[in-house]
Ligand SMILES: Nc1ncnc2c1ncn2[C@@H]1O[C@H](COP(=O)(O)OP(=O)(O)O)[C@@H](O)[C@H]1O
């Protein structure tokens with residue numbers, strides 16, 4: 006970053022996925038935390054129907070009806086993207102966190118925060134992500150993948166978790182207690198993805214860990230998730246994640262050993278490197294009752310409000326939210342500088 010010159014930032018928010026509103030809340034929080042003396046902020050909102058709208062960077066503009074609509078990928082959005090110093094894609098789920106928007110940003114030749122195209126697509130896909138982890142000896146939850154037209158076979162007994170391969174926020178997920186309910190759970194997951202996972206149930210503690218960096222990523226303190234949402238289920242579902250009072254984050258975790266907590270940090274960084282992530286990710290792990298740690302998934306654009314898990318974990322680790330944003334911008338610029346020296 007040049008001294009004395011404000012960095013021009015474009016925050017992309019919204020998106021086509023069911024996590025649209027969560028993204029808008031995250032983006033608002035980011036915009037409010039970016040120091041106006043250092044950053045010149047512009048917003049780009051992607052509406053649920055896929056239209057892109059330019060904004061001036063005022064948080065109150067987000068979520069309003071479209072004033073100006075732009076087709077993608079032609080029109081003024083890519084031009085505008087090319088005119089900023091760095092883009093913060095604060096988007097969750099398909100068409101935002103899955104490498105699609107990252108691909109557009111690569112084409113526009115502009116630095117952006119977070120994982121690149123391959124890592125974004127890989128981490129979005131719970132089936133492929135686990136295959137890469139297994140290849141590197143990183144322990145993951147066991148699952149079978151059922152594609153469209155295939156007969157589901159459950160080798161694990163019950164309960165199992167049934168989930169779409171590429172979604173988030175617990176949407177489309179069912180904990181299935183008996184065989185008679187398996188088909189309905191698969192049908193629900195199929196509404197969201199052609200690829201569905203049947204996963205062994207892991208009994209233990211859910212622990213999340215923030216990862217930050219490019220070549221030498223660091224882990225935050227881990228945090229224990231205590232879910233008590235309002236929909237009557239005993240796992241970390243949509244209500245537990247987003248309803249006020251639906252969960253508690255305990256940092257450092259209380260119900261696991263110190264060794265297990267260190268193992269969570271170690272595996273989170275290993276999974277981050279194995280999947281080629283850069284910038285940031287939140288690793289979601291299970292610490293089984295026997296103490297073994299499994300990686301469940303990596304979220305390359307985790308919930309990003311100032312009170313989201315990722316920000317809270319780094320806050321507890323000595324990196325407050327505004328500094329986290331500064332670091333992410335620097336990491337984006339560092340990667341761009343490094344990659345722009347490559348010959349293609
Ligand atoms: N195999 C499993 N064993 C126990 N709980 C699980 C399992 N898979 C998912 N869950 C529960 O469901 C939640 C959401 O599943 P997850 O795979 O993280 O999907 P998402 O991408 O929607 O967050 C987890 O946080 C956890 O509470």
Ligand SMILES: [Mg+2]
Pocket residue numbers: 174289302
């Ligand atoms: Mg999760």
